[in-house]
Amino acid sequence: MPELPEVETVRRTLEQRVLGRTVIEAGAHWSPKFTPAVAATDATIVALGRRGKFLVFALNDGREMIVHLGMTGVISFGSPAADLDSPYLRAWWHLDETAHHPSEILLFNDVRRFGRIRVVAAGDYSSIPTLATAGPEPWDSELTASSFHRSIKGSSRAIKTQLLSQRPVAGVGNIYADEALWAAKINPSVRRLGLRRAGDLLVEIRSALEKGLANGGTTLKDYRNVDGAEGSNQRSLLAYGRAGLPCYRCETTLVSGVIDARTTVWCPLCQQR
DNA sequence: GTACGGCCCTGTTAGC
DNA sequence: TGCTAACAGGGCCGTA
Numbered sequence: 147m148p149e150l151p152e153v154e155t156v157r158r159t160l161e162q163r164v165l166g167r168t169v170i171e172a173g174a175h176w177s178p179k180f181t182p183a184v185a186a187t188d189a190t191i192v193a194l195g196r197r198g199k200f201l202v203f204a205l206n207d208g209r210e211m212i213v214h215l216g217m218t219g220v221i222s223f224g225s226p227a228a229d230l231d232s233p234y235l236r237a238w239w240h241l242d243e244t245a246h247h248p249s250e251i252l253l254f255n256d257v258r259r260f261g262r263i264r265v266v267a268a269g270d271y272s273s274i275p276t277l278a279t280a281g282p283e284p285w286d287s288e289l290t291a292s293s294f295h296r297s298i299k300g301s302s303r304a305i306k307t308q309l310l311s312q313r314p315v316a317g318v319g320n321i322y323a324d325e326a327l328w329a330a331k332i333n334p335s336v337r338r339l340g341l342r343r344a345g346d347l348l349v350e351i352r353s354a355l356e357k358g359l360a361n362g363g364t365t366l367k368d369y370r371n372v373d374g375a376e377g378s379n380q381r382s383l384l385a386y387g388r389a390g391l392p393c394y395r396c397e398t399t400l401v402s403g404v405i406d407a408r409t410t411v412w413c414p415l416c417q418q419r
Numbered sequence: 420g421t422a423c424g425g426c427c428c429t430g431t432t433a434g435c
Numbered sequence: 436t437g438c439t440a441a442c443a444g445g446g447c448c449g450t451a
């Protein structure tokens with residue numbers, strides 16, 4: 147499931163192949179989640195950014211195409227002859243030929259259709275609630291222990307739920323939330339954190355995301371970068387997916403439960419409430 | 420406004 | 436062997 151490290155890896159491997167290129171034709175699956183992709187036709191991509199887990203294609207006409215990979219979304223390049231009949235193709239953009247690139251098709255495949263695409267006026271995210279209310283990027287200089295603490299203090303929900311809401315900080319999903327909470331020795335169900343513990347958690351969130359990024363993302367099943375390569379961070383996970391196995395710190399058996407409809411793994415000894 | 424449950428999706432796996 | 440049910444989960448929406 148693509149979280150910040152996966153989406154950023156996609157952005158980095160995609161950027162130089164789309165900058166300055168014009169969409170000469172586009173198509174999409176019938177679902178309204180994907181049909182907005184067609185609206186990018188005739189526009190030129192002038193920048194490729196990322197906000198939380200959203201890819202932001204800046205277009206030359208004052209609009210942005212926002213792409214969320216959902217759980218199983220994969221972006222790749224292909225040819226019209228070979229790749230437009232994939233049963234999981236949800237959107238495609240035919241990019242023009244340039245001095246550096248042949249004419250080719252940018253493909254968006256998404257088995258479970260949890261992804262979504264929107265084309266909006268630049269900066270107008272009113273139709274994308276999670277993007278509109280997303281908190282700061284993890285490495286934003288304005289994000290400090292105290293600002294993070296203030297953000298958490300404003301809610302009475304479990305800390306895991308708060309992280310998944312994208313409000314305290316953008317880009318954290320189920321995997322990196324479990325990893326950061328384990329590293330910070332914080333129980334995922336706690337509803338209140340002091341300033342010092344909030345600071346610890348912020349440090350571990352940044353650390354978990356940096357490690358994921360350095361490893362090219364976490365590939366559990368579907369995730370690939372634009373070149374088709376898997377990430378390797380799944381081999382370095384310390385909590386996620388390890389229920390029933392010994393804690394790497396204290397050897398207590400890790401347990402799992404459901405928080406906010408997400409499987410959550412923690413150490414009952416290191417991460418006591 | 421905030422909290423919470425249900426829904427969207429389909430391949431994989433477990434259980435009978 | 437073949438069928439059914441449970442499971443995975445990010446974001447959105449309706450309701451309280």
